[in-house]
Amino acid sequence: MASRTILRFVAVVASAALSLALRxxxxxxxxxxxxxxxxxxxxxxxxERHRFEVVFxxxxxxxxxxxxxxxxxxxxxxxxxxxxxxxxxxQYSAPIELRPVATAPEGPPDALAAEADLAxxxxxxxxxxxxxxxxxxxxxxxxxxxxxLVIASPAPIIAVEATEEDRLAVFAxxxxxxxxxxxxxMGGPIRVTRGDSDRLYLCCRGCLPKVEEAPDRSFSAxxxxxxxxxxxxxxxxxxxxxxxxxxxxxxMGGPIKLARAGRSVFVCCAGCIPAVKADVDTYxxxxxxxxxxxxxxxEHDHGPNG
Numbered sequence: 001m002a003s004r005t006i007l008r009f010v011a012v013v014a015s016a017a018l019s020l021a022l023r024x025x026x027x028x029x030x031x032x033x034x035x036x037x038x039x040x041x042x043x044x045x046x047x048e049r050h051r052f053e054v055v056f057x058x059x060x061x062x063x064x065x066x067x068x069x070x071x072x073x074x075x076x077x078x079x080x081x082x083x084x085x086x087x088x089x090x091q092y093s094a095p096i097e098l099r100p101v102a103t104a105p106e107g108p109p110d111a112l113a114a115e116a117d118l119a120x121x122x123x124x125x126x127x128x129x130x131x132x133x134x135x136x137x138x139x140x141x142x143x144x145x146x147x148x149l150v151i152a153s154p155a156p157i158i159a160v161e162a163t164e165e166d167r168l169a170v171f172a173x174x175x176x177x178x179x180x181x182x183x184x185x186m187g188g189p190i191r192v193t194r195g196d197s198d199r200l201y202l203c204c205r206g207c208l209p210k211v212e213e214a215p216d217r218s219f220s221a222x223x224x225x226x227x228x229x230x231x232x233x234x235x236x237x238x239x240x241x242x243x244x245x246x247x248x249x250x251x252m253g254g255p256i257k258l259a260r261a262g263r264s265v266f267v268c269c270a271g272c273i274p275a276v277k278a279d280v281d282t283y284x285x286x287x288x289x290x291x292x293x294x295x296x297x298x299e300h301d302h303g304p305n306g
Contacts, residue, residue: 037231039197039262040064040216041152045130049140054130056151058119063098063112063130064262076100080112080132084149087125098132103216103261110220110261121149155195157215159208162189162201170201172225172258172273177218178207199224220261223277228255228266236266243283244272260284 038044042055044066051066063080080098085091096116100109112132126149133142162170170189175182177200183189186204192211193199198219202208211218228236228249236255241248245268249255252269258276259265263284267276276283 037197041155041195043147043150045145045147047140047143047145049137050135050143052132052143052145054147056118056128056149058151059117060113060115061118062103063132064110074136075109075111078112078132078134080130082114083129084121085127085129087122092129103220118149118151157192157194157212159190159192159205162191166191166201168256168270169199169225171270172277173201173222176201176203176207177222178210179203194219223258223260223280225273226257228257232257232266235264239266242266242268242272244275258284
């Protein structure tokens with residue numbers, strides 16, 4: 001992250017390159033009608049063509065682009081700034097520069113972030129205007145929105161023994177992200193969750209402290225598998241067919257949703273999961289036209305359920 005920023009409240013002259021006046025901009029929180037939920041415990045905001053999740057913490061902030069409109073690694077080309085407006089003030093703070101960071105181990109940048117002493121600001125009435133530019137969408141290359149400052153409270157991390165309901169997800173993850181061992185090698189699998197959206201599996205409880213030390217990196221690093229839900233209806237319809245078999249996504253008991261670091265793809269059955277795992281970067285976010293040719297469906301095992 002960038003060096004810790006000391007907030008200095010001075011008049012701000014909007015950058016000519018951005019051609020934006022700093023003013024309160026609308027932001028929608030939650031967006032339940034679109035089936036979107038925060039993945040990092042933050043607040044969702046939407047501009048005309050883009051969505052973002054913003055996480056305010058005592059020591060800084062992170063801005064995650066939401067959706068599949070950015071190819072893997074595209075966040076590395078984005079730039080951003082944040083401006084703080086105290087309650088009753090007429091002037092914004094000096095800009096807080098946001099820089100691309102990777103929250104997953106060895107992964108590409110997936111968020112814009114900065115360190116800043118947000119804990120020292122008033123808990124009520126403080127607002128933050130954020131600008132993100134160099135977006136690849138020519139219809140909206142720069143986005144601006146305003147959110148109230150709400151310091152995120154981290155959800156508790158809970159570890160329990162996996163059950164039969166976890167069979168598909170365990171099959172997809174296969175190995176422990178901490179030890180690298182098979183999930184069943186040390187008395188596991190152990191299901192570890194944070195809030196409603198984060199989930200991974202460990203080979204034993206002895207690996208749990210490593211997850212607790214760096215939860216964002218840990219949860220973002222694993223491939224998760226689950227059955228598609230009502231929230232995925234539009235995404236399933238847009239994808240249409242399985243990228244592995246070439247068949248309809250509901251032809252073999254699917255769709256099954258595979259996700260990693262905020263990106264997802266759907267397959268028709270568990271037997272297609274190994275092919276995705278073998279080339280995760282291609283299938284999670286790349287142009288479907290560049291994916292390997294589909295294989296005949298009787299050429300592979302259909303996974304844990306046969």
